[in-house]
Amino acid sequence: MTFSISFAADESISTANAYSKDSSDDLWKKDEQVLAKQRAAFLRAERAVWSMDWSDLTEAVNGLGDYPLVPYLIAKKLRHRISLKDEDAIREFLKQYGSAPVARSLRRDWLRYLAKRNKRELYIEFYQPTRSAELQCEYLRYQYEDGVPKDDIFFKLPELWNIGKSQHEACDPLFGVWMKAGKLTEDLVLHRIEKAADGGQHKIIPYLRTLLPDNKRYLADRWREVRRDPANVRHLVRYPGKFPGIEAQILSYGLSRLIWRDEELALKIYSRAQQKIAFSDKQRARIIHRFAIALAIDAHPEAERWLIEASELEPESETMRWHLAYLLKKQDWQSIALLIEKSPAQLTNENQFQYWLARAYDTLGRDEQAKVLYEQLAKGRHYYGFLASAQLGIPHTLNNAPVEADNEILSKIANLPATKRAYELRQLERFYESRLEWVYAQRLLPEEEKTHAAVLSSAWGWHDQSIFTLSREGYLDDVDRRFPTAFAEMMTKEAKKNDIRPEWAFAIARRESSFMTDARSSADARGLMQILPSTARYIESRRVSDKDLYEPNTNARIGNKYLRYLMNKVDDNPLLATASYNAGWGKVKDWLPKNGVMPADVWVETIPYRETRNYVKAVLAYQQIYEDKLNHQPTDTRLFARFTEMTMQSD
Structure with missing residues (x-):
């Protein structure tokens, strides 16, 4: 049984309509209505796919028409009870979708199936380079058995063998x-x-x-x-x-x-x-x-x-x-x-050392030398640049230069099959798969068009992917897209409810997850503001489910309540609360100077944990950017002016 799925641009629903300058809201609503019906039909077919025979599946596929996730339905059927009788269908599917994420799992399962049955010729035919040591080794073994010169095989083995853990x-x-x-x-x-x-x-x-x-x-x-x-x-x-x-x-x-x-x-x-x-x-x-x-x-x-x-x-x-x-x-x-x-x-030209050299000159009375360094730093949009501006008492700069988007390029990207799959997977809240498809779509673009992908994902409200794309491409001056006011109404409401500055809450969320609602850290922190299950349980006095922690409203509510909790623990000092959000307030209090007082910028620089030190610097810089965005005062220097005048000491 074989399938041929077409995604011709002139026949398919165009997600680009939502983002083109000449798009019609009515047209977009109509398209969303069509998509909503197709989504519902897809989900019904997906639930029943394992009980379908091939004629039923063909009927379901035809009924879905140009719906972007049709290949996921077919792949699911092919992966279920995978069999040699499906060889032709698998071959055609993999030929059509190649290295796309929708094909990777099927290829992996098919190769494992073939290896288990020792189907050497088919394995070699279907194999593609992979990071999987298991699949690499099976391929090299079959090549060896097929008479490939031993030296060609042996040359590749030291790298596979020489790892610090057990190999497959x-x-x-x-x-x-x-x-x-x-x-x-x-x-x-x-x-x-x-x-x-x-x-x-x-x-x-x-x-x-x-x-x-x-x-x-x-x-x-x-x-x-x-x-x-x-x-x-x-x-x-x-x-x-x-x-x-x-x-x-x-x-x-x-x-x-x-x-x-x-x-x-x-x-x-x-x-x-x-x-x-x-x-x-x-x-x-x-x-x-x-x-x-x-x-x-x-x-x-x-x-x-x-x-x-x-x-x-x-x-x-x-x-x-x-x-x-x-x-x-x-x-x-x-x-x-x-x-x-x-x-x-080559070591001292970093912003960090230049700032502290300026501070040293300033303190030692070498004012002109300090001024020259401060002025150079103040041109940058970063922690030390904002500090330098505050030391000089001059407005800081954001250097905001948004990507100049071409609507034709946006339309082209939006109509890529992988883009449509990414968009639809996101609507179904299958965030991991949607990111795989979106990254794959961007690999298909010429270098000069990749920043347009950030424009498109930003328009979708997919802020984490816009942030990551701009960072990956080294385009750091699109401040609005790199620092979006995502979930603005919810974040602002929860911050104010807890007597928290909204720009601080935004800065925390931006640093913690880049507004990726399903983010999960190696420490098991989850969601928008990266809340640990244990923290949620303590703050809420009840168990909070994983599902709820990934829900933005719940996560933002608990995250802002936790910020208020920390502020209460550290006498309403937002600098200490920021460090505590990362490292815990008990450790942070231990880091305070035991004797005398210390300027706040000095204290931040001497935080013993690198992660927390960098975290505090980032949140302060992000907070300044969000103050500009939320208060519409791009020359406001109050945050870092307060910071440069602050001192730290033990209770």
Whole structure:
């Protein structure tokens, strides 16, 4: 049974009508009515597709006409009880939809089906390059069995084998042949052991150990024990010097982890290790930079010595940033100026260092030098640019330059089959699939047209995709589309209900999710304002379902209530509340200066968590942009003027 689905532009419903300057609202409403009927028919057919025979499916497909999601219906039927008798239908479907997302799952399932039945010729025919190690290995195995030269196959295997975790079992037969041919080297085994120890699955190390000769197996033991507990580096007697380079690598890894757990023990062991172990320049640099940063964060008495040594050894931006933070905590402005002046220009030309050099000059009475740097920074639309404008007492700039859209290009993009599928999937709230289709549609565009995709998704109210597209294309000056007032009525209402500034709530949502309502973080935070289920339960005094957390109204209501909760915890200080939204108010209070006061900009720069530090800077900058947008005062400098006058201190 085969299908031929046509999406000719002159026959299909054009979503572009909604966004063209000459579009008719009445026409768009008519199209939406047609689409609504087709959606309902599609959903009915989709629910029944597994019980349909091919004649029923043909009738359903014909009834749907040009509805964009017809291929999803066909793919679902083909994937259900996949069978060799459907070979021709699958071939035709994959030929028509190629690498489109709608075809990827079908191709994957079909290839797995063919591999299970050892259909070598068909597998090779249908295979396309993929990131799936399972499918790659099956393909390479079939090529090997088909007589492709061994060296051509073996050349591709080290990259597949050398990963820090267990590889898919489909690769085992090919790896066995490769290893039997003597292609697996000791260096490759040791490299994989290192990967497994340093962030990978250390449980595979015992197996990898068996692949080493007897005299090197102790190296695998050392890697594993240091991964499990870096304090094991204290047993220097276990490093006999038989393979000094590898032993030094293990110790440098262990010491670089231990310094974050037990500073005094790490310092003591490194002092002893230097007398026994010949660390390479690279290994020594790794240790010194990690020690310098860890000691600086805790304001250790020896921090400055290590920071200076790290800078002299090999200047590096992260270590220099912590050197700066260490001096800022002491408010040693003379040393701050010297540090930045004497460091390599490729490190100090970043906005961050230029701002602090200006602040140092300002504090030291070098007013003209400070002014020159402030004025240069004030030209930019970023955290340090807004700070510099406030320091000068001049209006900041947004540099707003919207994409100049061509209606013909918009219409062309809107009429791409992948665009129509993306649009319809979004209407059905199948957000993941809709994003796959939308990204695929953009890959089909020439470079000069890709920013138009952001214009189209913005017009749909699909703000996260507009934001991501503009960022991906490096077009950062379309301020209105990059900082939309999404869900404006709802967000404003909930903010005011909780005595929260709406522009702050918008800034939080923009930073948290870019207004992606179904966003879910690795920490399990969910929805518009990225609420943890545990936070929602605490704020609401009841369990809140996952579905409700992905519902924008519920998420915004809980998110703004949580902002008010945090404000109450930190004496209505929005800067502390912003940091608390990211890191928790308990940690934030611990970061306040224990003695004396500290300027707010200095405090932000010395927040020990990089994520929270960058988060606070971003939210402040976003809040300034939203103040301009909501209050229609693009020269308003009050937010950063207040910020530059604020000081921080413990209760």
